Amino acid sequence: LLLPRPFDGAELGPPDFFRTIEAVAEVDASTAWCLCQANGCAMSAAYLDAPVAEAIWGDDPRAVLAWGPGANCRALEDGEGYRLSGSWSFISGGHHASWLGGHAVIAAADGTPRQSPEGGPLVRTLLYPADLASVTEIWDVIGLRATGSDNFAVADLPVPGEYALDRDQASARRYRAPLYLFPAMSLYAAGFAGTALGIARAMLEGFKALAVDKRPRLARQVLRDQGMVQAETAQSAARLGAARAFLLSELEDIWAAVVASDELTIDQRMRIRLAATHAIHEAKAVGDAAYELAGATAIFAGNAFERRFRDMHTVVQQLQGRRGHYQTVGAYLLGQPPDLSVI
Numbered sequence: 001l002l003l004p005r006p007f008d009g010a011e012l013g014p015p016d017f018f019r020t021i022e023a024v025a026e027v028d029a030s031t032a033w034c035l036c037q038a039n040g041c042a043m044s045a046a047y048l049d050a051p052v053a054e055a056i057w058g059d060d061p062r063a064v065l066a067w068g069p070g071a072n073c074r075a076l077e078d079g080e081g082y083r084l085s086g087s088w089s090f091i092s093g094g095h096h097a098s099w100l101g102g103h104a105v106i107a108a109a110d111g112t113p114r115q116s117p118e119g120g121p122l123v124r125t126l127l128y129p130a131d132l133a134s135v136t137e138i139w140d141v142i143g144l145r146a147t148g149s150d151n152f153a154v155a156d157l158p159v160p161g162e163y164a165l166d167r168d169q170a171s172a173r174r175y176r177a178p179l180y181l182f183p184a185m186s187l188y189a190a191g192f193a194g195t196a197l198g199i200a201r202a203m204l205e206g207f208k209a210l211a212v213d214k215r216p217r218l219a220r221q222v223l224r225d226q227g228m229v230q231a232e233t234a235q236s237a238a239r240l241g242a243a244r245a246f247l248l249s250e251l252e253d254i255w256a257a258v259v260a261s262d263e264l265t266i267d268q269r270m271r272i273r274l275a276a277t278h279a280i281h282e283a284k285a286v287g288d289a290a291y292e293l294a295g296a297t298a299i300f301a302g303n304a305f306e307r308r309f310r311d312m313h314t315v316v317q318q319l320q321g322r323r324g325h326y327q328t329v330g331a332y333l334l335g336q337p338p339d340l341s342v343i
Contacts, residue, residue: 025198143314206304
């Protein structure tokens with residue numbers, strides 16, 4: 001979906017990407033999550049020389065690149081390439097990946113860290129075939145369990161220099177198109193918000209179907225005929241629709257502006273962050289309401305609620321769902337310097 005067209009990608013705009021992830025999430029949240037994650041990774045093709053991107057994606061229509069955060073990961077310079085060592089966790093879709101990416105600090109052959117032009121450590125993402133990594137299964141979690149977001153590690157792995165990339169840096173971009181003016185973080189925000197909205201939609205629709213026939217123990221009416229249930233259902237529909245409309249309208253407006261101007265501003269990135277964060281938390285509120293209204297039915301595995309409730313609460317715990325993003329955007333709106341690390 002987000003892969004450049006020269007490598008047989010769709011190069012889809014953010015609004016349609018959001019719609020696609022949302023629709024998949026209504027069926028299965030883990031699938032939507034992996035689809036979003038892999039597409040954010042696929043945007044890196046725009047930062048690679050064409051023969052390298054062709055070798056990864058163009059030669060294999062089923063190619064998947066996956067990555068996740070690491071700690072104490074290092075790439076030692078070795079001639080024209082590197083020797084990569086590290087361990088990376090939360091690699092969603094890693095078990096299906098053909099390639100993995102390792103974010104690492106670049107160091108000279110003697111281990112001395114290289115400095116970036118800004119003065120901090122020089123960090124690059126190094127790509128390598130997935131079958132060269134060792135896997136440790138750590139993904140024993142409450143939700144999004146089918147993402148298989150386990151730990152992958154390599155030690156002293158040779159990586160050619162052309163397989164190292166500087167993500168989201170305009171000066172490093174090889175392929176120019178409006179989509180790649182967006183940092184991957186913005187597309188992750190849109191896609192994972194779509195995941196949350198899709199989960200909430202499925203839970204609300206599941207409750208509406210349940211309410212037709214379910215009469216709770218000791219109750220005189222089926223759920224559908226109870227005033228409190230009717231009011232909460234309407235409020236939930238309004239919250240879900242409003243959050244979706246806000247995010248989608250922002251994405252459509254910003255996408256049109258970027259296509260016209262060939263520029264993405266910090267203000268536009270902040271708008272995406274705000275709308276996506278709002279959508280995730282409104283979706284959680286709607287999902288929680290549907291779960292509670294369903295009563296004891298909701299606790300049983302195999303219905304429309306239990307797994308989705310766990311998935312939703314896992315989405316919110318991830319970086320994209322942090323409530324702290326409201327502070328980031330609010331500080332910017334009040335004239336503080338922007339925190340670019342989360343937009």
